[in-house]
Amino acid sequence: xxxxxxxxxxxxxxxxxxxxxxxxxxxxxxxxxxxxxxxxxxxxxxxxxxxxxxxxxxxxxxxxxxxxxxxxxxxxxxxxxxxxxxxxxxxxxxxxxxxxxxxxxxxxxxxxxxxxxxxxxxxxxxxxxxxxxxxxxxxxxxxxxxxxxxxxxxxxxxxxxxxxxxxxxxxxxxxxxxxxxxxxxxxxxxxxxxxxxxxxxxxxxxxxxxxxxxxxxxxxxxxxxxxxxxxxxxxxxxxxxxxxxxxxxxxxxxxxxxxxxxxxxxxxxxxxxxxxxxxxxxxxxxxxxxxxxxxxxxxxxxxxxxxxxxxxxxxxxxxxxxx
Amino acid sequence: xxxxxxxxxxxxxxxxxxxxxxxxxxxxxxxxxxxxxxxxxxxxxxxxxxxxxxxxxxxxxxxxxxxxxxxxxxxxxxxxxxxxxxxxxxxxxxxxxxxxxxxxxxxxxxxxxxxxxxxxxxxxxxxxxxxxxxxxxxxxxxxxxxxxxxxxxxxxxxxxxxxxxxxxxxxxxxxxxxxxxxxxxxxxxxxxxxxxxxxxxxxxxxxxxxxxxxxxxxxxxxxxxxxxxxxxxxxxxxxxxxxxxxxxxxxxxxxxxxxxxxxxxxxxxxxxxxxxxxxxxxxxxxxxxxx
Numbered sequence: 001x002x003x004x005x006x007x008x009x010x011x012x013x014x015x016x017x018x019x020x021x022x023x024x025x026x027x028x029x030x031x032x033x034x035x036x037x038x039x040x041x042x043x044x045x046x047x048x049x050x051x052x053x054x055x056x057x058x059x060x061x062x063x064x065x066x067x068x069x070x071x072x073x074x075x076x077x078x079x080x081x082x083x084x085x086x087x088x089x090x091x092x093x094x095x096x097x098x099x100x101x102x103x104x105x106x107x108x109x110x111x112x113x114x115x116x117x118x119x120x121x122x123x124x125x126x127x128x129x130x131x132x133x134x135x136x137x138x139x140x141x142x143x144x145x146x147x148x149x150x151x152x153x154x155x156x157x158x159x160x161x162x163x164x165x166x167x168x169x170x171x172x173x174x175x176x177x178x179x180x181x182x183x184x185x186x187x188x189x190x191x192x193x194x195x196x197x198x199x200x201x202x203x204x205x206x207x208x209x210x211x212x213x214x215x216x217x218x219x220x221x222x223x224x225x226x227x228x229x230x231x232x233x234x235x236x237x238x239x240x241x242x243x244x245x246x247x248x249x250x251x252x253x254x255x256x257x258x259x260x261x262x263x264x265x266x267x268x269x270x271x272x273x274x275x276x277x278x279x280x281x282x283x284x285x286x287x288x289x290x291x292x293x294x295x296x297x298x299x300x301x302x303x304x305x306x307x308x309x310x311x312x313x314x315x316x317x318x319x320x321x322x323x
Numbered sequence: 324x325x326x327x328x329x330x331x332x333x334x335x336x337x338x339x340x341x342x343x344x345x346x347x348x349x350x351x352x353x354x355x356x357x358x359x360x361x362x363x364x365x366x367x368x369x370x371x372x373x374x375x376x377x378x379x380x381x382x383x384x385x386x387x388x389x390x391x392x393x394x395x396x397x398x399x400x401x402x403x404x405x406x407x408x409x410x411x412x413x414x415x416x417x418x419x420x421x422x423x424x425x426x427x428x429x430x431x432x433x434x435x436x437x438x439x440x441x442x443x444x445x446x447x448x449x450x451x452x453x454x455x456x457x458x459x460x461x462x463x464x465x466x467x468x469x470x471x472x473x474x475x476x477x478x479x480x481x482x483x484x485x486x487x488x489x490x491x492x493x494x495x496x497x498x499x500x501x502x503x504x505x506x507x508x509x510x511x512x513x514x515x516x517x518x519x520x521x522x523x524x525x526x527x528x529x530x531x532x533x534x535x536x537x538x539x540x541x542x543x544x545x546x547x548x549x550x551x552x553x554x555x556x557x558x559x560x561x562x563x564x565x566x567x568x569x570x571x572x573x574x575x576x577x578x579x580x581x582x583x584x585x586x587x588x589x590x591x592x593x594x595x596x597x598x599x600x601x602x603x604x605x606x607x608x609x610x611x612x613x614x
Contacts, residue, residue: 147585
């Protein structure tokens with residue numbers, strides 16, 4: 001077919017007229033192909049995203065403006081769901097839990113990941129083995145991890161309490177209190193994600209020119225000084241990226257606290273560890289209040305958006321300030 | 324004079340090598356970290372091989388027993404969990420989503436990297452922006468869409484919405500942009516190849532390394548998906564993660580049963596990781612560099 005396109009005009013002569021029209025047809029097809037193929041190729045993503053991503057998100061907002069339950073009329077009530085949320089203690093409780101766990105989990109996680117990446121950035125024997133070792137937790141499934149850690153944090157026979165009793169700590173009922181359940185859940189999150197973040201930091205560290213360190217060493221800078229004055233500032237874009245990803249993920253925390261409380265969407269008898277995502281799920285799928293649940297979803301969306309930006313600003317300032 | 328220079332250069336070279344050397348302390352800390360990574364998994368395996376009388380044991384058991392087969396059998400016999408069906412469901416869903424993601428994302432990535440069309444940059448920016456949207460928050464209406472389509476409780480509900488992802492499109496675009504020379508595509512064009520033929524015969528083979536990483540990621544991600552299957556599927560037709568939660572809810576005191584379930588759920592991921600660990604790490608680190 002390709003050969004035809006070029007040879008048709010050269011064959012020309014008396015038969016030229018007869019050949020010209022299919023050739024022109026083919027040329028037109030080729031033009032159409034070049035013009036529209038790109039759109040055709042990228043369209044599956046847009047179709048799917050519009051249908052199952054953007055439309056649901058927009059529709060969530062529409063639903064949130066209604067009194068919308070599984071049966072009965074869908075009455076338009078404007079922002080009533082949102083004003084109700086603002087005075088809903090259970091909602092604020094879930095916000096408190098989400099932020100507490102987000103901070104307890106993320107801050108040590110990122111510091112640990114930085115340290116780990118710095119260690120992995122040294123000249124090591126068997127670098128791949130070490131990298132696989134730190135990534136291993138990520139390839140295990142969330143549900144499995146949550147189940148195992150829930151047993152580790154069991155009151156009577158849990159390994160955490162067994163370990164702590166050597167230090168004179170009495171059995172802790174981890175689920176019972178806010179702080180203890182926050183700590184236990186944050187531990188699960190950190191166990192799973194620290195290694196992954198360390199690898200991302202490591203990738204950023206390897207892109208830092210080595211002569212910078214050599215020059216600093218000649219000037220007498222210690223390793224610690226090199227770390228804070230060269231590595232951290234040079235790593236700023238990566239740190240921002242990782243923090244934003246962690247914010248988006250951390251504020252949507254769901255599976256770990258859910259399984260930690262044996263599948264109860266309330267997150268404990270007193271809602272000690274119910275997150276916003278769980279509260280949304282509880283309203284929508286346990287109480288069938290789709291309107292109210294959607295308002296929770298949008299509040300969470302807003303919170304994530306605002307915090308990604310705040311995060312970005314803080315880290316830009318912090319990492320830039322250490323120069 | 325030149326002697327001094329040589330000596331100084333030698334010292335600098337030795338210094339720079341020493342600069343990157345890992346101290347024994349670094350090794351010790353790293354090994355300790357990795358031990359922490361492995362320990363919960365090891366312990367999961369240990370409990371899965373024991374009987375339930377280890378539950379109250381002090382100190383807790385640290386050595387594997389001989390009851391793994393028995394416990395695994397009990398998992399499959401637990402009616403509420405539908406574990407066998409869950410395994411099949413997860414395998415099918417993960418494989419279909421992985422293959423489709425690789426195909427559509429390669430196609431779109433190729434278009435964004437190598438084809439010229441108006442609106443290209445704006446459209447690509449849109450793809451990147453979608454990566455920032457927490458789509459999970461749309462599950463309530465997504466659920467309603469599924470109700471309208473009569474898809475609740477069926478496997479396509481956990482497959483179709485995820486057939487192509489913004490992350491994948493972006494990843495393949497980045498790879499295609501640097502892996503495929505423009506001349507190669509122009510040469511194929513001059514030969515009169517259609518755009519799809521160019522994709523299939525020229526571009527797709529060159530994209531293979533990135534495609535493999537994307538396929539692995541997607542497979543693992545789908546296998547691990549929890550919140551959406553939990554919302555849209557029925558307890559009698561679950562995926563693996565959902566089934567684990569059912570097991571957990573039904574028998575939260577039967578440790579060996581639950582742990583045997585988690586071991587079976589993790590084995591496929593573990594195999595993938597052992598075989599392709601190097602590529603997965605490469606993929607994470609390359610993706611990080613470009614982001």
